[in-house]
Amino acid sequence: MYGDPATVRKILTELGDTWAVVGLSSNQARAAYGVAEVLQRFGKRVVPVHPKAETVHGEKGYPSLDAIPFEVDVVDVFVNSDLAGAVADDAVGIGAKAVWFQLGVVDEAAYERTRAAGLEMVMDRCPAIEIPRLGTTGAR
Numbered sequence: 404m405y406g407d408p409a410t411v412r413k414i415l416t417e418l419g420d421t422w423a424v425v426g427l428s429s430n431q432a433r434a435a436y437g438v439a440e441v442l443q444r445f446g447k448r449v450v451p452v453h454p455k456a457e458t459v460h461g462e463k464g465y466p467s468l469d470a471i472p473f474e475v476d477v478v479d480v481f482v483n484s485d486l487a488g489a490v491a492d493d494a495v496g497i498g499a500k501a502v503w504f505q506l507g508v509v510d511e512a513a514y515e516r517t518r519a520a521g522l523e524m525v526m527d528r529c530p531a532i533e534i535p536r537l538g539t540t541g542a543r
Contacts, residue, residue, distance in 0.1 A: 405504075405514060405526035411533050414523050418500040419476025420447050423468055425490050426481030427451040429459050434505070435481040441531035442479075450475065468493045477501045479530065480508055488513035495520040505529055 422442055427435040428451065439449040439460055450471060451457060451464035458464055465471045468478065468490070478494035480487050480503065487504055491513040494502045502517050504510070504526040517524045 405509070405524070406528040410523055411525055411528065412537060414477060414501045414503060414525060415530060415534050415537060418523065419474075421450065421473070421475050422447045422477045422479050423450045423452050423465075423471060423475045423494075423499070424479045424481065425452040425468070427459055427464070428453045428455055429457045433481070438479070438481075438505070438529060438531040441534065445534050468497050468499075471497070475499050477503060479503045479505065481505050482508070484508050484510050488516075491517045491524070495522060501525075503528070503530060 424435055424439050427439050430436060442449050443460055449460055449462055451459040451462060452468055453464055454466055456464040456466045475497060478499045480490050482490060487508050488510040491502045495517060501523040506527055506529050509526050514524055514526055
C-alpha cells in the first residue's frame with residue numbers, strides 16, 4: 404500500500420543518486436550499515452546522518468539533514484516510527500525528492516504530509532531488497 408512498484412522503481416532509478424541515510428553509524432551490526440553498503444554497490448552516494456556524524460563507507464557523516472551542505476535526493480529513514488515523521492518533515496524542509504521509511508517504519512500522517520508536499524514516499528520497504536529486483540545493471 405505504501406510502496407507500489409512504480410513508486411519504488413521511480414525512487415530507485417529516476418530521482419537521483421544522493422541518499423541521506425538517517426540512523427547510519429559505523430555500527431556494523433545495525434541494518435542501516437548493510438543497506439548503505441548495498442546502495443553504494445548500485446551506484447548511490449550514501450550520506451550518513453547520525454548524532455555522532457561518523458564517516459561510514461568512506462562518506463563524511465552529518466548530525467542532521469539540515470547540516471548537509473549539498474543537495475540530497477532521497478532520505479532513507481532508519482529510526483523508529485515515533486521519530487520518523489519528524490525526519491520526513493525535515494526531508495521536505497531540505498528539498499529532498501523522496502523519503503523512504505525502512506521495514507517496520509510506518510507513520511501514515513507523515514506519509515500524507517510528505518506526499519502533499521510533492522515528494523515521493525515509500526514506507527515499510529527496504530531498498531536493499533528492492534533494488535536487485537529491478538534487474539538493472541547498476542551493481543559495481
